Amino acid sequence: MPTLRQEDGSVIVLALMVSLVILLLGLSTLAVVDTQSRQSGSERVRESAFNLAEGALSAQTFAIGRNGAGTLAQPFPETCDSSTTALGRCPDAATLQSSFAVADQSDYKPSQVSWSTVVRDNPAGDYYDPTVASERYDANKDKRVFVRATATVRGKSRTVVALVALQEQGLSFPRFAISANAFTISNAGNKTIIDGTSSGGVELRCANETPLSCLSLSRPAQITGVVTQNSGGATKAITQGDLDLLVEFASASGTHYPGCPSDYSGKVVVIDSGNCTMNPAAGQTCCNSPSSPGLLIVLNGTLKVLGNTQFQGIIYMANQTNLSGTVLETGGTSLITGGVAIDGPGRLVAGASSLNIKFGPQAFDDVAVAGTAGVVQNTFRELY
Known part of the structure; x- marks a missing residue:
């Protein structure tokens, strides 16, 4: 019966080297996947912030449509946010929050999101310049104002702006003296x-x-x-x-x-x-x-x-x-x-x-x- 004459362990060394290579490949793959996951998560959070900013802008536009573009005596607040109590002048915080339910997207937990809107006149027409747009109502009476909205989700912020036009609804009174x-x-x-x-x-x-x-x-x-x-x-x-x-x-x-x-x-x-x-x-x-x-x-x-x-x-x-x-x-x-x-x-x-x-x-x-x-x-x- 043949017997082993050499026991120098070369096969064991080779097996260890193969295992090490496989481990390194696994770690590299895991690092790539982790990086991609982080990038994907960051992109998702930025997209969530953009969606919330767009929602805040839409809510502010709705408030303008219901209550007008402000007056000298009753301008919009300097800034609207979830704590503002200017009835009819700012987005309703509860309504806006309900549009971004936590059940649908975990990013929208109230503790990790914030938003704000700003309404300013458009003295330069359709061109938005925050250094000249200072009046908080339709000062030039063209029924147009700029709305800027900022939202922050998990530390990521997005800011959008748009020119909003008010369309008034005519009411019919009996035309008698x-x-x-x-x-x-x-x-x-x-x-x-x-x-x-x-x-x-x-x-x-x-x-x-x-x-x-x-x-x-x-x-x-x-x-x-x-x-x-x-x-x-x-x-x-x-x-x-x-x-x-x-x-x-x-x-x-x-x-x-x-x-x-x-x-x-x-x-x-x-x-x-x-x-x-x-x-x-x-x-x-x-x-x-x-x-x-x-x-x-x-x-x-x-x-x-x-x-x-x-x-x-x-x-x-x-x-x-x-x-x-x-x-x-x-x-x-x-x-x-x-x-x-x-x-x-x-x-x-x-x-x-x-x-x-x-x-x-x-x-x-x-x-x-x-x-x-x-x-x-x-x-x-x-x-x-």
Whole structure:
């Protein structure tokens, strides 16, 4: 039987060398895979940050569409983020967070993400320059603003910017110099008090009124234009949905007041309740301008327009408590250029010494609130 004559271990050495080579190859492969995994994870996190930044920009655009592009009196905050409480001016943090659920992507854990948005005017047109875009509202009144959004996910940040255009939604008011349930002219002079030319004139519903009490005036010449009694028209000038939009717009613009304000000027001004008097002091003017008429809404209560008031726009007495007496009264040398609408059984009393209410078509043409907003084509880009 043959026996081993040499035991120098050359085969063992060879086996160890082969094992070492295999181990080195395995470690190299593992290193490559680990590097690729890290690169893939980093790219995923950057993509998550980009998606969150884009989502924040979209949410800010939605807020602009609902509430407008800001005003000098009510600009956007310096920066919006998850802690900002500017109702209607910034993205809703809870809604934005729910759009990036942790169950779908672990990167979006609240503890490891942050976002912010900035709204600035576009003084240089479509070109974004942060050194000149400083106003936090639509200062140049072109209904366009820049929105910049930054998001950070797991330490990776992405910033995007876009020019956002606001598209206003027009609202239809009845085009009458006066639309009310009843109307009285207390002045006995033979002069025009109401000029309803080029409009539907004066529309009176006359609910629960006699012909004499529905329209009480001394001389027919005090009204120019068509006068319609027992019109059977709607008891509300606009729908509740449109009224809600106007109230929301005024709230976002800083012109929604719980009681009588000191200034009645503004694109849309809403007064919750009060027995108010509009009577500017000597040397002061009120309110709005022919090129920029406004809409004054009194939800509950009464209003007197006296003195030398020159109101450009529409006065709308929503009369939600259904007052049947005098809801709106004019006097002195005041003039409303636009129109008057009174809901419910309310009455208008005009007693000024001259022309009191003159139909102004532009006031009706300009009734609009924020409707939608969208990114202007070819303006979306990543900054860094």
